[in-house]
Amino acid sequence: MDTIQAGRHASSLLTTPPRHYDAVIIGAGQAGGPLATALAGAGRRVALVEREHVGGTCINEGCTPTKTMVASARVAHLARRAADYGVRTAAVSVDLAKVRERKRAIVESFRGGSERQLEGAEGVDLLRGEATFTGPKELAVRLDGGETWRLTAETVFINSGAHPSPPTVAGLREVPTLDSTSIMELDAVPEHLLILGGGYVALEFGQMFRRFGSAVTIVQRGGQLLAREDADIAGAVADVLREDGVTVLLETEARRARAATTAGSR
Numbered sequence: 001m002d003t004i005q006a007g008r009h010a011s012s013l014l015t016t017p018p019r020h021y022d023a024v025i026i027g028a029g030q031a032g033g034p035l036a037t038a039l040a041g042a043g044r045r046v047a048l049v050e051r052e053h054v055g056g057t058c059i060n061e062g063c064t065p066t067k068t069m070v071a072s073a074r075v076a077h078l079a080r081r082a083a084d085y086g087v088r089t090a091a092v093s094v095d096l097a098k099v100r101e102r103k104r105a106i107v108e109s110f111r112g113g114s115e116r117q118l119e120g121a122e123g124v125d126l127l128r129g130e131a132t133f134t135g136p137k138e139l140a141v142r143l144d145g146g147e148t149w150r151l152t153a154e155t156v157f158i159n160s161g162a163h164p165s166p167p168t169v170a171g172l173r174e175v176p177t178l179d180s181t182s183i184m185e186l187d188a189v190p191e192h193l194l195i196l197g198g199g200y201v202a203l204e205f206g207q208m209f210r211r212f213g214s215a216v217t218i219v220q221r222g223g224q225l226l227a228r229e230d231a232d233i234a235g236a237v238a239d240v241l242r243e244d245g246v247t248v249l250l251e252t253e254a255r256r257a258r259a260a261t262t263a264g265s266r
Ligand SMILES: Cc1cc2nc3c(=O)[nH]c(=O)nc-3n(C[C@H](O)[C@H](O)[C@H](O)COP(=O)(O)OP(=O)(O)OC[C@H]3O[C@@H](n4cnc5c(N)ncnc54)[C@H](O)[C@@H]3O)c2cc1C
Pocket: 026, 027, 028, 029, 030, 031, 032, 049, 050, 051, 052, 053, 054, 055, 056, 057, 058, 059, 061, 062, 063, 064, 066, 129, 130, 131, 132, 159, 160, 161, 162, 180, 201
């Protein structure tokens, strides 16, 4: 196979013939993998380009890891309520490193399953690297190994997903913060978690960490949590969180962030 060395990228791209596919899919997320195998099953030659993890956000940083951690949080919650069911337990504490280990193992097994499915699919080339458009129906893929391939295709599907976007609060960049990905890599339960925003991802982490043992405060600019839900539904969700001991602040805006002076806090 022709390969293009990194460093000779621009000039080589002009002279090396492109590899042609019926379809190129950018991103092996929720739709990318199944679409690739379906197209290949229908006889098309497909390149699926993924720059990070097969399975995309849902398997690696979204649905799967959060649900494994929610399950751990629910066990802690039920264990604390054991006496209500006539069951005696000792004091409950959470080993977040162990929760993380379980989460990582489940994510790896789901991702591995998706990878094996794609690697075994006839007619699908799984390219590990970053795709950029170089023209209409023409792409350059910088492979993880350093080579760059030119691709052309009848159809290009963009399934590039989304990524966390930090809120614009003065001083926030200067203090240590977590987002929905890095919070799942903590190995110790934080004393107090301050969550900016009251969407579904925020609420999921809020309840989870409260059940792990953190004090949790949710700061929401609008008059209700879950801005897109009906007010009665959002109100019921706020009640459940408050019952769990989460502090929910509505119509409250974070204006400025600065590092705490208390030792060990952030
Ligand atoms: C914390 C969290 C919890 C969630 N929980 C749930 C849930 O419980 N249920 C639910 O239904 N949804 C949930 N979601 C939402 C769900 O993860 C997304 O809706 C879904 O992953 C979107 O799929 P996608 O294929 O559009 O994008 P993604 O899954 O983000 O996939 C896009 C892929 O494209 C790749 N890519 C991007 N640009 C390029 C490029 N130039 N070259 C090569 N590759 C590229 C990325 O690396 C990525 O792998 C959650 C999201 C988060 C963040």
